[in-house]
Amino acid sequence: KAGVTQTPRYLIKTRGQQVTLSCSPISGHRSVSWYQQTPGQGLQFLFEYFSETQRNKGNFPGRFSGRQFSNSRSEMNVSTLELGDSALYLCASSWTGPTGGEAFFGQGTRLTVV
Amino acid sequence: GNSVTQMEGPVTLSEEAFLTINCTYTATGYPSLFWYVQYPGEGLQLLLKATKADDKGSNKGFEATYRKETTSFHLEKGSVQVSDSAVYFCALRPKGGGFKTIFGAGTRLFVKA
Numbered sequence: 001k002a003g004v005t006q007t008p009r010y011l012i013k014t015r016g017q018q019v020t021l022s023c024s025p026i027s028g029h030r031s032v033s034w035y036q037q038t039p040g041q042g043l044q045f046l047f048e049y050f051s052e053t054q055r056n057k058g059n060f061p062g063r064f065s066g067r068q069f070s071n072s073r074s075e076m077n078v079s080t081l082e083l084g085d086s087a088l089y090l091c092a093s094s095w096t097g098p099t100g101g102e103a104f105f106g107q108g109t110r111l112t113v114v
Numbered sequence: 115g116n117s118v119t120q121m122e123g124p125v126t127l128s129e130e131a132f133l134t135i136n137c138t139y140t141a142t143g144y145p146s147l148f149w150y151v152q153y154p155g156e157g158l159q160l161l162l163k164a165t166k167a168d169d170k171g172s173n174k175g176f177e178a179t180y181r182k183e184t185t186s187f188h189l190e191k192g193s194v195q196v197s198d199s200a201v202y203f204c205a206l207r208p209k210g211g212g213f214k215t216i217f218g219a220g221t222r223l224f225v226k227a
Contacts, residue, residue: 031212042219043203043217045216092215094213103215105158106157107155107156107157
C-alpha cells in the first residue's frame, strides 16, 4: 500500500507570493491533517479535513487555508507569504475505523520564503 | 487544555546503553498516546501507540506504558544502536472530535559507536 505522498518536496517562494501544497493520503484514509514544523515552534497543528469538511483548526492566521477533494486528496494554500512561513509542512492521513487513530505522515514539503 | 511535555535533549548515549525519554501529558478524559520518530530529512514515523490506561506499546525493542495515575508515557529501550539516532516525539490524540494530534517538542537522540 502506498504511503502518504506530498508534492512538491521543496519550494522556494518570494515574500508576498502564494503557494499551494498537495497531499495524497493512504488509500482508504478519509482524514487528512496538516502540520507546520519549525525549529522554534516544533510541530503545530494547522487543520484537519474529513469528508471534504474542515473538522479541526489550529491557531494560524487566515492566510493559511486548505481543502479536501472527494477522493480525499488535500491541498493547503498560504497566501501573502512571510519569511516566518518558512518551514517543513507535513501532511498526515488517518483511518477512521474503530481501531484507527494514529496519523501516518508524508515526507513533507520544505518551503523556503526569501 | 491538552499538552505534552517531554524531556529536553539532546540525549547522547553509547551503543548498547539503556534509553529512557520521559513524557508526561495533560488531557481531559483518556487520550490515545503515541511515540513518533523522525530521521533526518524525513517525515514522522509511528513507533508505538497505546489507547487506554496500562496498555503497553512496543516496537523494534522500544516500549512505553500508558500510566494514567502519573499521566506519563515514557519511552524505553534496553540497548540502543547507532541507527536509533533520530528525533523522538511523544504525542496524544484526544478522544472524540477528530484526529488532531498534539506533539511534544521532540527529543534528539545521538548514539555513539
